[in-house]
Amino acid sequence: MSLTRLDKLILVIVITIGLLSFAVVKQVSSHDSANEVVVKINSKKVASLAINYDKVYVFQNNGLKCWVEIKNKKIRIKKTKCPNKLCYKQGFISAPGDSIVCAPMRLIVTIPIKQKKVVDFVTR
Amino acid sequence: MLPANPKKLALFGIFLSLGLVLQAIENIYLPSMFIPGVKIGLANLITLLMLPFFGFFELGLAVLLRVVLSSFFSGTFLSMAFYFSLSGATISFLVMYVLYKTLHKRLSYAGISLAGALFHNIAQLMVAVLVVGSWAVLIQLPILILSAILTGLFLGIVGNILSQQLEDIISYEL
Structure with missing residues (x-):
């Protein structure tokens, strides 16, 4: 001892x-933080937003509408017209790989990872 | 490289098998807890306890045999896990041997084991850097060093307690 x-x-x-x-x-x-946010609707990339500027963007699909806010390099759904508001409740995301999904709108907001997300290596 | 003295040879075998058993227990019951790469390294306790009784080549052989044989047990011979374990074991053995030979009067097993655990993890991470081909692996370094502190200290203190008993018994036997 x-x-x-x-x-x-x-x-x-x-x-x-x-x-x-x-x-x-x-x-x-x-x-190595990301510098853009990718917005997809129906799995198709519709916009790539600069993360450095604080701004609110509007997207619509399926007759629904939501406001994507970028603030201090963080992203959230500021306001949404979709029924269950899960995307709004998720709050801010900031890490590469994070994403916000709004199913009724078929919208995905994601911060891309710079390298391809593949498994580097598995031991054993 | 094997000890010539039959009593020492028997002791060598006992230590080697103890190491293998500890390694097997760890592989089966304590597989890499929570974080990949974080292990207790129970078998290192045996290397630690062998230090006073054997020379450089005997110890090196014991470490090599333990790594190879335990990889047979777990079915990882010549897989990546084998190279990780071989590199870690070799470097930590060298560090611990040098520390023991130069400073063992002023250093207890805790310090030796701590340094051994640290270099074990660093060596493994260096091999991982080579294998993956990216320095990004080093992001694990702080976690591995933290685990080296905890496990190294733990094993060193256990070694301190055991060695007092052990040296009395074995020096009497030899």
Whole structure:
């Protein structure tokens, strides 16, 4: 149970390396955020919106209408005329790969992942 | 490379089989918990406990045999998991051996095991970088280092407790 002074030194060094690596990874991974939002209706891409400008866009389909808001690099459905309002209730999305789906309108708002989303590798 | 002294050879075999059993237990009952790549590394405890009794080549052989034989048990011989485990085991063994030989008077098993666990994970991640061909794998580094701290410290403390008992028994036997 007894840790010597050198043990504690190694522990401190390892914890420091851990924290440093955490900071570095955080720094590096924050750079590759997406810069556009893709809107699809009936599985067809109808618009690609710049994420850097705060703006509200309107889309309609199937006689329904919704307002897509971009604010501080986050996206949400600000207002919708669809019956169950699930898309509105989802709130803001911001991470690549996230998406908001409105089934009645057959609308998908998604933040694309830059690389193709394939499995890199499976061990075993 | 095998120990010439028959008693030492028997001890070698006992340690090797203990390591294999621990490895098998871990493979069956504790498969990579929660996060891929995070394991306790129970078998490393055996490498740790073997340090005072064997030389460099004997220890290296024990580590190599354990990796190869346990890959037979789990059916991963020459698969990617095998190379990950081989690289990790080799590097962590080298680190632990050097630390033990140079500093063992001022270092308990906790420190040795901690450094071993750290380098084990780093080596595996480096192999993963080579295999996947992308530095993106390094995103796992903080998690792996955290797990190395927890498991390394845990095994080191267990090693500290066991080694006191063990050294009395074995030095008497040899």
